[in-house]
Amino acid sequence: MKENRTVITILGSSGGVAKSILSILNKSVTDKKDPIHHIIRISRIHLIDSKQKDKAYYHRLFPDLKERIVLHQFDLNDNQKFVNHLKQTKTSLVVDVSWADTVEMLQCCDQLGVNYVNSALENTMVDENEELYEGFGLMERLRHVEKHKDKLVNASAIIGSGMNPGVVQWMAIELLKTDSSDELPLGCYIVEHDTSFYRDKKVAEENVIYTTWSPECFLDEAILSYPMFMKNHVPLFLYEKVYDVEFKVTLGDKKFYGCLMPHEEVYTLGKLYDMEGGFLYKINEHTTEIIRSNIDDLDKLWDFEMKVLDPLDAPLEGEDLAGVLLVYQDRERYMYNVLNNDFIFSKYKTNATYFQVACGIYASLSVLLLDQIPKGAYYVDELLLNTNNRFGDYLTYYMTDFVTGENEHSDGLLHQRMKMLRN
DSSP states (O other), rough: OOOOEEEEEEOOOHHHHHHHHHHHHHHTTOOTTSHHHHHHTTEEEEEEETTTOHHHHHHHHHHEEEEEEEEOOOOOOOOHHHHHHHHHHHHHHEOOOSSSSSHHHHHHHHHHTTEEEEOOOOHHHHHHHHHHBBHHHHHHHHHHHHHHHOOOSSSSSSSBTTTBHHHHHHHHHHHHHHHSSSSSSEEEEEEEEEEESSSSSGSOTTTEEESSSHHHHHHHTTSSBEEEETTEEEEEEOOOOOOGEEEEEEOOOOOEEEEEOOOHHHHHHHHHHSSSSEEEEEEOOHHHHHHHHHTTTTHHHHEEEEEEEOEEEEEEEEOOOOOHHHOSSSEEEEEEEEEEEHHHHHHHHOHHHHHHHHHHHHHHHHHHHSSOOSSEEEEEHHHHHSSOOOOHHHHHHHHOOOEEEESSOOOSSSSHHHEEEEE
């Protein structure tokens, strides 16, 4: 009997997130214990990018997938061409890690009953009118998605399933489920401390902005936006520059000060739960110093060269820690994952940050392939609360280590842990 072949299309296949997803699938195709091995081993995987890599790139990095992969090069702004691709290839699932408009990609997939997962919200209208939406770009993206989200009824879609958003919602809900007390948390903070940088500091150039993921998207949060948090289910903003304010984070023996940045999961969790929410983020000192040195002339930062910290360019040191901190009256509970760049590169040829994102996408990809979830579009927290799925089982197949603990004190809510760096 002929086996049914699953057809997957990955959008933005030349980027760092796609490389990490393909690296996981390259393991999946040969690992009989992998939850989706039986599907991936006979699948067809179409890769689309407006600037496609050559076959040698994919064959070198993903040798066990080379018989599965088909390459395409075209601009996803051409929606009709994308729809024709879905029809001609009989794609059943799209993984979108491109910069294409999220709503347009969702609508194309829904039109044909093609399941969909992405890692972040993209909106070409906001991107093309930055001055009009300056300070509030993420909220405009969210508003646009929410106008259309409930109209998607012909396929199953999971929106925002990377590390954050994505895995961190799973962590938050796991922490809430395992709380033995009746006390509800006052706050839920998504926290991240990324110390990744070149092992040889001489490799770094003075006025180059280095991040472990898209520098343009990072700057959108870090210098184009106002600090945003959720309170009483409502998004609120501080009239400050993101890098003029820091907030204390304590995770057992790990302590750092992070900047408050707008993020999708803060909004979705804050809509679901009556807790103060925020995303507190600290990245490498090199880029932090560049931003702080130019904080009164932010336009200058956009003219600097920008680079992703890619271990294929030069060895990286450090790690990326991402997790959740629940704050109570006189205690705090936390859960986080921390990945070392050396270890991740040795196994997956990518950096720690991109691998964390890929694990979240892999978990939702597995849900769409294996679990019978009702049609419609879900954020990860909605998926976890409103459907029967094994997201956590799939996630922890590759993301195996989580640290949980409790602080026997509380640093309080945001206004209590805030430190102004300039008057």
